[in-house]
Amino acid sequence: MHDNLYTPRPEHKFSFGLWTVGNRGRDPFGDAVRPPVKPNDLVRLIAEVGAWGVNLHDNDLVPIDASAIDRDRIVREFKNTCANQGVVTSMVSANLFFDPIFRDGAFTSNDPAVRAYALQKTLRAMDLGAELGAKTYVIWGGREGTETDACRRPDEAIARLRDAINYVCEYNLANKYGYRIALEAKPNEPRGDTYFPTTGAYLGFIDSLAHADMVGVNPEVAHEHMAGLNITHAVAQAWEAGKLFHIDLNDQVIGRYDQDFRFASANPKAAFFLVKFLEDVGYDNPRHFDAHAYRTEDNEGVKDFARGCMRNYLVLKEKALCWNADAEIQEILTEISSARPGVPTVEKFRESHAKELLGYRFDRDQIGMRRLPYERLDQLTIDILLGVRGRRSTVNSG
Ligand code: DIG
Numbered sequence: 001m002h003d004n005l006y007t008p009r010p011e012h013k014f015s016f017g018l019w020t021v022g023n024r025g026r027d028p029f030g031d032a033v034r035p036p037v038k039p040n041d042l043v044r045l046i047a048e049v050g051a052w053g054v055n056l057h058d059n060d061l062v063p064i065d066a067s068a069i070d071r072d073r074i075v076r077e078f079k080n081t082c083a084n085q086g087v088v089t090s091m092v093s094a095n096l097f098f099d100p101i102f103r104d105g106a107f108t109s110n111d112p113a114v115r116a117y118a119l120q121k122t123l124r125a126m127d128l129g130a131e132l133g134a135k136t137y138v139i140w141g142g143r144e145g146t147e148t149d150a151c152r153r154p155d156e157a158i159a160r161l162r163d164a165i166n167y168v169c170e171y172n173l174a175n176k177y178g179y180r181i182a183l184e185a186k187p188n189e190p191r192g193d194t195y196f197p198t199t200g201a202y203l204g205f206i207d208s209l210a211h212a213d214m215v216g217v218n219p220e221v222a223h224e225h226m227a228g229l230n231i232t233h234a235v236a237q238a239w240e241a242g243k244l245f246h247i248d249l250n251d252q253v254i255g256r257y258d259q260d261f262r263f264a265s266a267n268p269k270a271a272f273f274l275v276k277f278l279e280d281v282g283y284d285n286p287r288h289f290d291a292h293a294y295r296t297e298d299n300e301g302v303k304d305f306a307r308g309c310m311r312n313y314l315v316l317k318e319k320a321l322c323w324n325a326d327a328e329i330q331e332i333l334t335e336i337s338s339a340r341p342g343v344p345t346v347e348k349f350r351e352s353h354a355k356e357l358l359g360y361r362f363d364r365d366q367i368g369m370r371r372l373p374y375e376r377l378d379q380l381t382i383d384i385l386l387g388v389r390g391r392r393s394t395v396n397s398g
């Protein structure tokens with residue numbers, strides 16, 4: 001009975017990029033270990049494991065030098081496969097990082113021709129995504145950065161990126177594509193330092209855009225972890241600002257290169273609080289697993305990887321329900337945040353309130369004595385995560 005709780009369904013909006021389940025295991029120190037899988041077969045794999053959507057960069061599907069006729073045939077066949085498999089194309093992006101022309105960036109490159117080519121490639125990727133029905137367009141500036149800041153002033157790079165995104169937004173409007181543009185941050189790799197290294201940096205940038213309402217963020221777990229940050233805090237800030245348009249779920253050991261591990265496989269506690277947040281607030285945009293199988297896996301292992309991403313999300317979703325339903329946890333939460341009779345609280349400013357606040361004498365010692373049983377609260381969380389407490393536990397919970 002319980003396992004159908006962990007069976008992915010379309011309403012979960014789980015998606016995988018062609019480059020994730022199609023990852024061949026290449027790394028900086030080793031060649032591919034898995035045979036290539038064609039995009040249409042990857043869509044079949046995505047359907048087989050029970051996911052809802054597929055994402056792609058332009059060249060994951062259409063080779064960079066494909067003729068117009070080949071491009072149209074490839075797109076037509078892909079659309080048919082997606083329709084037959086019941087898989088939606090939920091997000092699209094342009095690969096502005098693999099071809100050598102982008103070795104010094106794309107939109108922020110010093111070379112005006114490179115910046116123009118990056119824009120052309122982006123517009124064509126938007127056309128492609130619109131044909132496939134995608135409604136989210138992700139911009140990940142993987143090469144937008146430096147190894148030495150001698151190459152350009154960072155404020156010039158910022159201005160170039162703003163010009164490009166403003167142009168993209170105008171193109172979106174002119175063609176009535178209806179995209180929401182999601183900016184994805186990463187602190188480094190493949191560049192030594194990447195502009196806009198964190199989700200917070202992008203949140204501080206979006207309001208300077210001409211069409212800020214059309215632009216949000218696509219936080220990635222591994223990327224915030226690489227920066228040593230708390231992914232749930234970054235996601236909460238984006239949500240609170242109405243800018244959480246998309247999310248890249250995976251996992252990562254802090255302080256390492258971009259590991260793109262199976263979701264929740266490295267730090268299940270951090271993943272739990274992220275899932276709890278997303279479910280508590282009713283996040284309803286795609287849940288994209290931007291991750292890949294261990295290099296040690298064969299193509300069957302890739303399915304284990306994909307199933308594990310979705311299973312872990314759903315297991316943690318159920319743990320969040322247990323946590324929210326736990327009477328002792330809820331009692332602690334009420335106790336630690338209750339107001340005190342007769343003691344002022346923070347309210348909207350008004351003269352009379354400020355007068356009362358200024359005239360009140362806070363008893364610091366008495367207030368400071370409130371117990372904060374966070375050890376107990378966190379242990380209850382760990383007990384639920386380890387399965388010794390909660391709705392399914394048969395053990396007397398300690
Ligand atoms: C890497 O984390 C980036 C690229 O794979 C892609 O552009 C984006 C969308 O998931 N994530």
Ligand code: MN
Pocket residue numbers: 220222223258260290
């Ligand atoms: Mn990544």
Ligand code: MN
Pocket residue numbers: 184220248290
């Ligand atoms: Mn990503």
